[in-house]
Amino acid sequence: xxxxxxxxxxxxxxxxxxxxxGACRIGLFARGLIGGQPDSALVELHGSFARTGVGHxxxxxxxxxxxxxxxxxxxxxxxxxxxxxxxxxxxFTNAKLRGDHHPNxxxxxxxxxxxxxxxxxxxxxxxxxxxxxxxxxxxxxxxxYPTLIFVAKDEPGIVAAVSSALAAGGDNIATMRxxxxxxxxxxxxxxxxxxxxxxxxxxxxxxxPAARMVRAIGKVA
Amino acid sequence: MYESLVEAVARAxxxxxxxGELALRLEAEEGVKTRPQIEAxxxxxxxxxxxxxxxxxxxxxxxxSGLVGGDAAKLKHxxxxxxxxxxxxxxxxxxxxxxxxxxxxxxxxxxTAGGAGVLPxxxxxxxxAKKLGDDVLIRGLAAAGLVxxxxxxxxxxxxAEGGCQAETGAAAAMAAAAxxxxxxxxxRQSAFAVSLTMQGTLGLICxxxxxxxxxxxxxxxxxxxxxxLAGIExxLAGIEFPIxxxxxxxxxxxxxxxxxxxxxxxxxxxxxxxPTGRKLAKDRLVQLKGKKA
Numbered sequence: 001x002x003x004x005x006x007x008x009x010x011x012x013x014x015x016x017x018x019x020x021x022g023a024c025r026i027g028l029f030a031r032g033l034i035g036g037q038p039d040s041a042l043v044e045l046h047g048s049f050a051r052t053g054v055g056h057x058x059x060x061x062x063x064x065x066x067x068x069x070x071x072x073x074x075x076x077x078x079x080x081x082x083x084x085x086x087x088x089x090x091x092f093t094n095a096k097l098r099g100d101h102h103p104n105x106x107x108x109x110x111x112x113x114x115x116x117x118x119x120x121x122x123x124x125x126x127x128x129x130x131x132x133x134x135x136x137x138x139x140x141x142x143x144x145y146p147t148l149i150f151v152a153k154d155e156p157g158i159v160a161a162v163s164s165a166l167a168a169g170g171d172n173i174a175t176m177r178x179x180x181x182x183x184x185x186x187x188x189x190x191x192x193x194x195x196x197x198x199x200x201x202x203x204x205x206x207x208x209p210a211a212r213m214v215r216a217i218g219k220v221a
Numbered sequence: 222m223y224e225s226l227v228e229a230v231a232r233a234x235x236x237x238x239x240x241g242e243l244a245l246r247l248e249a250e251e252g253v254k255t256r257p258q259i260e261a262x263x264x265x266x267x268x269x270x271x272x273x274x275x276x277x278x279x280x281x282x283x284x285x286s287g288l289v290g291g292d293a294a295k296l297k298h299x300x301x302x303x304x305x306x307x308x309x310x311x312x313x314x315x316x317x318x319x320x321x322x323x324x325x326x327x328x329x330x331x332x333t334a335g336g337a338g339v340l341p342x343x344x345x346x347x348x349x350a351k352k353l354g355d356d357v358l359i360r361g362l363a364a365a366g367l368v369x370x371x372x373x374x375x376x377x378x379x380x381a382e383g384g385c386q387a388e389t390g391a392a393a394a395m396a397a398a399a400x401x402x403x404x405x406x407x408x409r410q411s412a413f414a415v416s417l418t419m420q421g422t423l424g425l426i427c428x429x430x431x432x433x434x435x436x437x438x439x440x441x442x443x444x445x446x447x448x449x450l451a452g453i454e455x456x457l458a459g460i461e462f463p464i465x466x467x468x469x470x471x472x473x474x475x476x477x478x479x480x481x482x483x484x485x486x487x488x489x490x491x492x493x494x495x496p497t498g499r500k501l502a503k504d505r506l507v508q509l510k511g512k513k514a
Contacts, residue, residue: 002223004248005262005380007332007369007395008362011269014322014337015284015434017330018379048381048486053434055285057325057507077325103381103486124389125379126332126369 003144010114010127010221012071018104019056022123024076027065027218029131029143030108032217033117038110039087040067043094047103049123053092062091062106065220071127101132129221137179137188143220145174145192148202152189153210154180161208162189169201186212223247223370225413226466229325233367233408238334240411241360241402244367263359263366266329270318270341273328277317284323286505289435293317307350308450310383315342315446332369332378335385335434338442340365340384343396343449347403353444365395368415374468376474380427380486383477389438390422390473396446400453416462416469417451423469426484428491433501437492 012021029033043062045053053059059077064079067086075082083090097107102122109118120133131141134149141147148166152158159178166173172194180187191197197216208213222230233243249256276282280294296313303309312393318338321327331340344365348358368379372391377383400408406414422445430436462469483490492498 002373003251003253004244004259004363004366004370005254007366007373008263008266009329009331010342011266011327012334014325014328014334017332017334017337018381019327019434020334021330030352048432051487055431055433056284073325104379125377125382126373127330142423194286 006126006128010071012124012127013074013076017127018055018125019058020061020122021071021127022104023058023061023106024065024069025129025143026106026108026123026182027062027119028068028070028220029038029121029129029204029217030110030117030119031066031068033119033134033149033215033218034110034112034115035215036112037068037086037088038066038112039089040111041088041090043090043092044097044107044110045092046095046097046105046107048107049104050094059092062108063088064163066090068109069083126132127221134188137181139179139188139190140177141190141192145194146196147217148191148193148197148214149213149214149215149217150189150191150211151186151210151213154184154190155210155213158187158208158210159189162191162205165201165204166191166197167194168204169198171195171197171201222343222369224374226368226371226415226470229367229371230408230412235317239360239364239402240367240408241364242315242392245360248363253438256403258269260277260359263362263377266362267355267358269327271345273318273321273326274341274345276326277321278313282320282324283303283327283511284320284435286431286435288430288501289323289439290320290504293440294401297463299374303432307346308447309341310349311346311450312348312443315339315442316439318342319442323435323439323474328444331365332391332395333388334374335380336388336442336445336464339392339445339449340396340399341390342396342442342446344399344403346454348488349398351404353403361399361403365399367396368398371465372470375470377477382485383474384425384480384484385424385441388427390425391477393422393445393449393452394419396449397456400449401456404453404457406457410456413460417448417455417460417465419469419473421448421451422460423473426480427486428484428493429486429488429503430493430498432488432493433494445514453504484491500503
């Protein structure tokens with residue numbers, strides 16, 4: 001559902017809600033996906049992001065998001081300089097992503113303490129975003145809810161185990177989606193929650209034998 | 222409810238409330254935020270809008286490229302026959318917000334940053350002339366938000382998808398509904414104001430020089446605001462547009478989907494592709510690369 005506050009907002013640093021605010025939010029999501037400030041990031045700009053990104057501050061906005069700055073943070077203007085000071089090595093390149101993507105799309109590969117994660121995100125207009133791919137899995141995440149991402153071996157009962165851990169923590173699920181690469185392979189679970197998941201629920205989910213990756217990402221929009 | 226403006230008007234009429242009041246109730250019914258939280262968020266948007274108008278009116282801003290800035294201040298001393306009217310104030314405010322935006326200052330995307338000058342200009346311009354309170358202006362923002370939400374669902378709010386009609390055009394339609402709301406028009410008049418405004422922005426292409434939100438975007442916010450004033454004035458006079466608002470909005474979406482890629486924010490056509498447009502873009506992009514290195 002489209003909220004009034006999506007339309008009258010965000011309060012943001014200009015000049016473009018899709019090229020600046022939306023781009024910042026995709027950066028923030030990538031930061032959440034790697035679990036904190038990345039030490040490296042490869043940002044591939046696709047479509048209109050590639051053609052007009054620099055003049056719109058798309059590069060500054062994504063770098064700012066990776067550093068944890070929100071779309072209304074005036075420090076976005078100097079985020080590339082901040083990145084250097086804060087130990088984030090960020091590289092921008094233009095790319096033609098394969099498949100059908102929104103005109104304003106980026107693929108971000110982030111690294112932190114030896115781990116890497118990759119996402120594809122699109123900026124849909126008015127600052128709204130959609131994360132469409134995480135580590136090769138197709139997803140649909142708006143970033144308007146606290147999001148729990150769980151990658152696990154695809155086996156019976158795994159959804160019940162996660163949802164009962166969330167229920168035990170008192171965490172309410174707003175939406176959920178499970179998709180997998182193939183039968184018996186890995187599956188990705190996306191839970192959009194009303195509030196950030198409790199530590200106890202996260203601990204229970206992390207301890208599941210099938211778990212490969214658990215990540216709680218705060219609202220970015 | 223956000224899927225149809227016609228239905229929203231019918232519900233507002235049957236509940237005997239304004240469109241803005243309906244929008245506030247519907248948003249609270251969603252349960253994500255309480256009514257006071259929603260009003261506080263809109264109140265914050267209102268104050269950021271005011272600050273942006275004030276900041277841009279000083280006249281000292283320059284965009285990153287140096288192509289725009291300082292024009293809002295010129296309109297503070299209008300010389301034409303409409304000098305001193307609400308009309309010139311609205312034009313100046315629309316330019317002011319967009320000049321702040323182009324200089325990477327803080328604005329409220331409404332619905333987008335590229336169209337962010339239209340709604341504050343119309344809302345604050347009328348609000349100041351009529352000395353309306355913030356509670357009234359917040360209802361105006363809510364009415365505008367409802368219209369924007371319908372446009373988002375039925376058509377598009379992205380210049381890259383639907384051209385400028387989806388950005389300043391949508392913003393003008395939203396501003397028209399806001400104007401009717403704060404001037405105590407009826408929900409039906411809001412819908413007519415949306416139609417009367419949007420029929421004038423249909424087909425508007427997105428052709429920014431160098432693909433940047435500067436030229437003609439800054440000026441198109443002023444002309445978009447003028448279009449909204451026209452829609453408001455006609456609807457309040459009792460003029461009824463024969464095509465229902467939902468169908469006008471659908472038409473905008475359809476035109477956007479059929480719009481050549483050159484006219485959708487790519488700088489491949491329109492003013493961006495003129496000899497001067499290309500030259501200015503080339504000069505400025507070189508300049509940006511120089512700055513970055």
